[in-house]
Amino acid sequence: MSLLALHHVSIVTTDLEKSLPFYCKVFGLVQIPRPNFPVDGAWLACGSLQIHLIVNPEGTFRKNPAIDRNDCHFAFRTDDFEGVVERLKALGFREDLPQGDPKRLLIIRTGHADFPQLYLRDPDLNIVEVNGAP
The missing domain is CATH 3.10.180.10 (2,3-Dihydroxybiphenyl 1,2-Dioxygenase, domain 1)
Incomplete structure (x- = not known):
């Protein structure tokens, strides 16, 4: 099997207008070009890797606002x-x-x-x- 390397982490967001500034301002990530997918989102450079924000109006499974470091x-x-x-x-x-x-x-x-x-x-x-x- 070929050696694998991590390319990106995909993060679901319900509101790109909140999440995009959060990742750019808090972590200093920079938005990079993204293909014109049918779903809204943004790609961010993180060194040689990427963070992909993907809009899903339904959000994710997480409803508990507590920080649980044992969660995903x-x-x-x-x-x-x-x-x-x-x-x-x-x-x-x-x-x-x-x-x-x-x-x-x-x-x-x-x-x-x-x-x-x-x-x-x-x-x-x-x-x-x-x-x-x-």
Whole structure:
């Protein structure tokens, strides 16, 4: 079998006008050209990989606004974990916000993974991890 490499992660959104600015502003991703598919969406560059936002008015299965790091999620890796934390805090994200608040952060600086991790939710309740994995 040929060696496989990850090309993109596809994320369902009910509202592209909320999700697109979230991923661009919070993570600094840049929109790239996308074919004219029959379903609305956007493609974003993430290093050599891509994030594909796909509009589905029905949304996904996720209805619980809590951050559950054991739920389906994807992760960005950074070599400046504390810099990302400071960027998120400057955008209003905080650890002390109540469960369900759209700007709540879950930060684990020392845990089983042996590298720092943080979790937040996008406008459609998709869980996003940012970590300092080697």
